Each structure stands twice: as C-alpha cells, then as structure tokens.
Amino acid sequence: MTDKNDSLSNPSASGASAQLSARKIERIKRELDSVPALPGCYLWKNAEGEVIYVGKAKQLRARMRQYVNFQDDRAKIPLLVDQIHSFEYLVVDNEHESLVLEKNLIKQHAPFFNADFKDDKSYPFIALTKSDVFPAIKYTRERHRAGTRYFGPFTDSRAARNLVDIARRIVPICASSCADWRRLSRSLERSDGATTASSRPCFDCHVGLGPGACCGRITPEEYAENVKKIARFLDGQHREFVDELSREMAQAAENLEFERAARIKDRIDTINSLTDKQRAVSSHALDADVVGIEREETVAGVHVLMVREGRIVNSNEFVLNRGRDVPDEDLLHMFLLRYYDATTSIPREVVVRNMPEDAEVMGEWLTGKLSSAHGAKVRFVAPKKGERAELVELAEKNAKHTLMRYKVRTNYDDKRINEALMQLESALAMDGPPYRIECFDISTIHGSYTVASMVVFTNGRPDKNQYRRFKIKTPLSEANDFLSMQEVMKRRYAPERMADRRFGSKPDLIILDGGKPQLNAVLQMFGEMGVDDIALAGLAKRDEELFVPWQNAGPVVLPGGSASLYLVKQVRDEAHRFAITFHRELRGKGMTASILDDVAGLGPVRKKALLGHFKSFKRLKEASLDDICAARVVPNEVAEELFAVLRQYNRDVAERATDASGTADGEE
Missing domain, CATH: 3.40.1440.10 (GIY-YIG endonuclease)
Known part of the structure; x- marks a missing residue:
C-alpha cells in the first residue's frame, strides 16, 4: 500500500x-x-x-x-x-x-483474473453410489469420487433433500444413511460380492422407501433396474417415467395384483403432483438449460433454468467474482466451464443471450459428456424472439434478483462505497474521504443552447435533491467549454451561493468532465475568486484518467476494476446524462418557438390551436400540406407558408445533426 x-x-x-x-x-x-x-x-x-x-x-x-x-x-x-x-x-x-x-x-x-464463483463453498449434489452392488442415493457436498454419479449442483439445499425423498417414494432405493445398507455393503466387500442379507427388513423397507436389499427381497439385477429408473427421474425424464409406470399399473391390475397397482398409482400421483408445481414453458418437449446473467461492477449474478420435457424442473443461482470488469463473452465462457464441469445433467440445448465465440468447441465437449445412445448433440442457441428468447429474459430477471439478494446479504454496496471513498482519499492526496462530491459537465451544439449540469453524490450515492442546472449566459459564437465552465464555477462558488443553504454544504471534491484543459480553466477562475480549499480533479473521457493540480508529471490512474474508478465513472455519467437532458429540452423548446414565429399570419392563437390539433410539434413537422389544410385551423395560404418553413427546418436539422456528430460536446 x-x-x-x-x-x-x-x-x-x-x-x-x-x-x-x-x-x-x-x-x-x-x-x-x-x-x-x-x-x-x-x-x-x-x-x-x-x-x-x-x-x-x-x-x-x-x-x-x-x-x-x-x-x-x-x-x-x-x-x-x-x-x-x-x-x-x-x-x-x-x-x-x-x-x-x-x-x-x-x-x-484458481487464477485471480479468471472468473469464479463468489461463494467458494461446495454446492450440494444428489449422488448414486454406482460402484456398490446395491447403489444408494444420498445428498452430499463431497468432491466427486470415481464410481459415483452426481446430479446437480443445487443451490437450494432444501430442494435437493426434497427431491431425494420424492425419488425414493417413486422408486424404492436404499439410502446411504441407512445403517442396514452400510452393514450390507461392508459384508459384501468382505465376501467379494456374495450376498449375505439379513432376515429382518430395515425401517425404510417397512415404509416402502427401500426395496429390501438388506433382507434379500430383491436381486442385484432387479435393483439395477431401479437404479436406472432413479437416474432417469433425476435427469428430468418424468413423462417417459409416467408412461412406463402406467403400463406397469395396467399389467398389475390385469393380473389382479391390486395392492401392487395401488402402490404404482401412488407413485404416478407423486410425479404428477411434482409436475403440477413445475412451470410449463414450451408446447414441445424442450430439453435445455437457459442461462441468464446480470452484471454489476465486479460481481455478477447467474441464473440457470433447467428445462426438461418443456417444463422448468429446477433452477440454480450463482454469484461470480467478476462483473463489468470483464467482457460478456469471458464471463459466460468461464461460468459454462465451471458449471458443466461440476454437473452431469447435460441438456440438448444451452440457451444464452449471445453466442459464445467457442460455441462449437464447447458443444463438442458437452456432447461428449452427454454420451447419448442415440447420437444426440448439444448445441448453443442465442434466440432473438420466440419462447426461448422469453426464457432468456426470465433467467436474466432471476439473475438480477440473485445479485440483489447477494448485495443485501453481504452489504456489498456499503462496502464498495466505503472502499471507493478511501481509495479516492489516498489516490488524490486528500485530507479526508470525499463525502460530498460535485461533478460538472457542459453540453452544447456549436455554442447554441449551452447548459451545464451539477450533480452531487453524498456518501457515495446520488443526492438528486442537490442537483442543479445552469443556462450559460456568456455570449458564445461557437462552443467554448472553458469559458462556460468558468462561468459555472463563478456562479456556483460565489460567496452568496456558498452561503445559500439550498446549494448544500461545501464539497470535499469537485470533478470536472473534460480532463486537464477544464482543470486549468477552473484553477484560473478559482485563483481570481480566492477559492483554494476545495480539492479539484479533471476527468479525461478517453482513458478515465484524473488530472490534479499538484501532479504535473501525469494523471492519476485509478486501478482498473477498482471501487474508486467505478464511483468516478458513475458520477461522470450521471453529470453527462443530466446535462444532455437539459440541453435537449432547451433546444427542443427554442427551435419549436422560433420556427413557428417565422411563419407570416401565424399568431399565438393559431399557433396554440395547431399544436392542440397535432398534439405535439413533432407530429406537426411531420405533417403533409393536406394534413395541415385538413385541420382547418389556418387559411390555405398560411398553411402553404407553414409547410414550406417546416420542410426547410427539417432539412436544416438533418444537416446540423450530420455536421455536429463529431464536434458536439455531450451529444450521443
């Protein structure tokens, strides 16, 4: 430091x-x-x-x-x-x-500059211990082990535990927490796989959650079929599962096995009740993961909607340790690598807002993980319209809430603001943190309708009651931001204004949008006014550099991605927005008034009636001669004169916009 x-x-x-x-x-x-x-x-x-x-x-x-x-x-x-x-x-x-x-x-x-999950805890999974003779299901946060298949990750631990219970009610299977299953597994290991079952069934077997492997009621081959069914269920293949169970129920009823048919019906009802809670999103059997991302400064929220058979069966949310400090494609790439490395639930489609640069390679990797018996491939989709695009919007909306909950839970905003103020105090060699920051920006077009904005940030947050805007009174034949800024400084920091409570207290820091030239102009004005007790910094637009009076060797460069840099950019952008809004408002009103005044025979009464008929000046200037005559507000000869003036006005505006595109300060 x-x-x-x-x-x-x-x-x-x-x-x-x-x-x-x-x-x-x-x-x-x-x-x-x-x-x-x-x-x-x-x-x-x-x-x-x-x-x-x-x-x-x-x-x-x-x-x-x-x-x-x-x-x-x-x-x-x-x-x-x-x-x-x-x-x-x-x-x-x-x-x-x-x-x-x-x-x-x-x-x-775990490199610092690569995006990673913000929360470094292990996420819960549902696992099947497939290396055992009688595989068991379990809820776990363990690192992936060989011989175990994992489903997840889940960011809602309660949902993962509930899914384990639901799966066991649908297809009886042993749980790794069962003492009798653990005793059976140890016995099988000692006897090299020879079944040494107990004569007494465990509690889970009594209540229908276990198939009775502990007491010899099921063979390893029959048990393996249950494991396959559980895996299909956890993969989200619920519809196929219901069809299969329905056939089994019909067969049991035909064989007069009514108790078995009733048990199967209970399982079907359990699946249907689960499906009822899931949101149907597609008219066809869409099998996709939909990824939504919301970014802020140095964190990002990611929400993944798992859509199986046209329904959202699960959703997961994550917070990444990178945000706007990395491009969208980098953030997406790193998340996809981390997420699909952990999960075994691979969809046929990955739906995203923008197509990754390496979508083809990523698709090949996921296709290999999918290992479809039918040769299905995983593809990336970046929809512009339709139900997939709506799903992306839904995922992004949830990602926004993911990020909001994280920020509230961790006091992210308060920590970032405090960090930013302390960094600015150090970087700008101030006596204390800049609790009150005032930022100024000039907006003009060829010296016409020149305005200035003053935005205020108190304790690192916008204080909109303190915002002020100024009409520049200095006569200008062309744009002159330096004279305009000097006028604003003279008016804002004059003794009578500094004593005016409506302008608030004296700022700790003044930021000038425009870099070193603006800084020099203000220093000259402050020298004439005798103001020397307020910290000043000129912000250059191109490289986000801060020029300060006490350093002639070069600008102060705030670290990329730092809290202080983001705060300064936020203050500058807000001043720019406020200035250009006022500039456009004045320009629109001024042009409307002057152009109608140029029409002979168009007095205040007729002017008001015309604008009342067309509802706005925009519609009036777009109207044809027939439209103006049809309004029956002015005589035909006045209508013809008005139409000619408006047509010339439209041409002038188009030419001015072309000429000013490279020179207008503050114009977008």
Whole structure:
C-alpha cells in the first residue's frame, strides 16, 4: 500500500516504475517469439511465480502477443499486463483439447483474473453410489469420487433433500444413511460380492422407501433396474417415467395384483403432483438449460433454468467474482466451464443471450459428456424472439434478483462505497474521504443552447435533491467549454451561493468532465475568486484518467476494476446524462418557438390551436400540406407558408445533426 501511494505522489518514482514496466514488456515480447503458432493453453505468472490468468487459444503466439501489444481492449488487460512477469504454455492437438485443459488448469491454480464463483463453498449434489452392488442415493457436498454419479449442483439445499425423498417414494432405493445398507455393503466387500442379507427388513423397507436389499427381497439385477429408473427421474425424464409406470399399473391390475397397482398409482400421483408445481414453458418437449446473467461492477449474478420435457424442473443461482470488469463473452465462457464441469445433467440445448465465440468447441465437449445412445448433440442457441428468447429474459430477471439478494446479504454496496471513498482519499492526496462530491459537465451544439449540469453524490450515492442546472449566459459564437465552465464555477462558488443553504454544504471534491484543459480553466477562475480549499480533479473521457493540480508529471490512474474508478465513472455519467437532458429540452423548446414565429399570419392563437390539433410539434413537422389544410385551423395560404418553413427546418436539422456528430460536446 505504501509503495502504491508513493508512486502516486512522487513523479520520479512513477517514471522509474514506468521504465521498468517497459523493459519487462520488451523482454516478454522477445520471449514470445519462441512460442509456437499452435493450439493450446497459456498461463501468465506474476513476480512470485503465481499463476494469475489461464486462457486457451487456437494460435498461442498470436493470442499471447495481443496482451503485451495492448490489442485486447478488455478493461482488465492493463492491470493484468502490469502484474505479468513470466509465462508458461502447453501445446495440444486441437481446440477441443485446449478447452478441457483450460478447465483443468483453472481448477488447479484458481487464477485471480479468471472468473469464479463468489461463494467458494461446495454446492450440494444428489449422488448414486454406482460402484456398490446395491447403489444408494444420498445428498452430499463431497468432491466427486470415481464410481459415483452426481446430479446437480443445487443451490437450494432444501430442494435437493426434497427431491431425494420424492425419488425414493417413486422408486424404492436404499439410502446411504441407512445403517442396514452400510452393514450390507461392508459384508459384501468382505465376501467379494456374495450376498449375505439379513432376515429382518430395515425401517425404510417397512415404509416402502427401500426395496429390501438388506433382507434379500430383491436381486442385484432387479435393483439395477431401479437404479436406472432413479437416474432417469433425476435427469428430468418424468413423462417417459409416467408412461412406463402406467403400463406397469395396467399389467398389475390385469393380473389382479391390486395392492401392487395401488402402490404404482401412488407413485404416478407423486410425479404428477411434482409436475403440477413445475412451470410449463414450451408446447414441445424442450430439453435445455437457459442461462441468464446480470452484471454489476465486479460481481455478477447467474441464473440457470433447467428445462426438461418443456417444463422448468429446477433452477440454480450463482454469484461470480467478476462483473463489468470483464467482457460478456469471458464471463459466460468461464461460468459454462465451471458449471458443466461440476454437473452431469447435460441438456440438448444451452440457451444464452449471445453466442459464445467457442460455441462449437464447447458443444463438442458437452456432447461428449452427454454420451447419448442415440447420437444426440448439444448445441448453443442465442434466440432473438420466440419462447426461448422469453426464457432468456426470465433467467436474466432471476439473475438480477440473485445479485440483489447477494448485495443485501453481504452489504456489498456499503462496502464498495466505503472502499471507493478511501481509495479516492489516498489516490488524490486528500485530507479526508470525499463525502460530498460535485461533478460538472457542459453540453452544447456549436455554442447554441449551452447548459451545464451539477450533480452531487453524498456518501457515495446520488443526492438528486442537490442537483442543479445552469443556462450559460456568456455570449458564445461557437462552443467554448472553458469559458462556460468558468462561468459555472463563478456562479456556483460565489460567496452568496456558498452561503445559500439550498446549494448544500461545501464539497470535499469537485470533478470536472473534460480532463486537464477544464482543470486549468477552473484553477484560473478559482485563483481570481480566492477559492483554494476545495480539492479539484479533471476527468479525461478517453482513458478515465484524473488530472490534479499538484501532479504535473501525469494523471492519476485509478486501478482498473477498482471501487474508486467505478464511483468516478458513475458520477461522470450521471453529470453527462443530466446535462444532455437539459440541453435537449432547451433546444427542443427554442427551435419549436422560433420556427413557428417565422411563419407570416401565424399568431399565438393559431399557433396554440395547431399544436392542440397535432398534439405535439413533432407530429406537426411531420405533417403533409393536406394534413395541415385538413385541420382547418389556418387559411390555405398560411398553411402553404407553414409547410414550406417546416420542410426547410427539417432539412436544416438533418444537416446540423450530420455536421455536429463529431464536434458536439455531450451529444450521443
């Protein structure tokens, strides 16, 4: 922490650090010349030798060069490159192998810059111990073991436990928690698989949850059929299951086995009651996982809807430790790797908002995990309309609530704001945290309708009652943001305004949208006014750099992804929004009034009647000559004059928009 602060306040230390960084990058570039142009995975390491990022590539050399040449525009890249000291790489035969290797390397090293689950606890699964002679079902959080099949993960532990109970009521199967099953398993291990059943049934067998393996009521072959049925049920194949049970019930009734038929009917009713609670989302048997993502700053909520046979049978929610600091495709890629590495419930479709770059390779990997007997393949779908698109919207809505619940549970907003204020205090060498921040922005078009906005953030949050907007009174023949900003500073920080309670207390920090030129203009005005007790910073738009009066060597660069950077950007964006809204409002009113005043024979009464008939100036300027005449508000000759003026006005507006697209301050 000390070294960082010293570099911010000491220009020579900052320059030396920059020279070291440049030499390091040149060294890495030379070393990259020996990297092959083959598919594989690369591992970036820091000075301590720790792996900080793992990625895959079709061509290793080209992909790795993008980092050190800063050709990758992701926000995290400058911070990542600053920490890179060395690298390793592993060559594979194809892109599919690189995907699997990437997944394993991330699991092994848990790199800081790769997205991962925010909550590092183990998620619950439902497991079948298939390596046993009589496999048992269990609820577990254990790491995956060989010889056990896992269903999940579940983020709702209660739902997972309930599903175990429901599955056992539908198809009797032993539970790993049963003492008699454990005794039987130990006995079978000692006797090399020879059945040594007890003569007394266990409690689960008495109540119909167990098939009686402990007392010899079922053979291993018959039990294996029950295990297959349980697996199909946990995979979500409920409809096929009901059809099979219905046939068994009919056969039992035909054989006059009415008690057995009644037990089967109870199982069918249990499945139907479960299905009734599930939301039907498709008219056909859709088998898909629908992924919705909601991002904020450095966290993201992910919600997965598991749709089987056209119904949502389960949903899982996760919080990732990356948000807007990484691109959408990176976040999605890392989540899919982590999620489908853990789950064995592979759908036929994965429905997402935007198609992943490596969708084909990811699909091949999941197809291999699906291992369909019918040769079914897993495909990725990014729908634009229809029921799949509606499902994506539903998943995203739930992801938003996932993130909201996490933030409330962890006091995320309060922690981030406190962290941001402390970081700004340190980076800008302030005497205390900037509890009150005022930010200013100018909006104009060729010097016309020039306005300024003042937004206020109190304790890191927007304080909209304190927002103010200014009409610039200085005569301007063309856009001059510096004169405009000086006028605003003079009006806002004049002694009478500083004493006005309606403007609130004196700010701890003033942020000027526009960088160093705006800062110099305000410093000149403050010098004339005698204001020297308020911290100032000019925010450059392009690189999000802060220019401060006390540092001439260069700007203060807040770390990418830091809480302070996000707060500064939020303040700046809010000032921009507030300024441009006021500018457009004034421009619209001014243009409407002036254009109608230019029409001979159109007085206040007729003007009001015309706008009343067409409801708005927008509809009036789009009206044809016949429409204006049909309104019967003005004589035909006035209507013709009005139509000609409006037509010329529309042409002028189109030309102004074209000319101003590259020069208008604050225009989108």
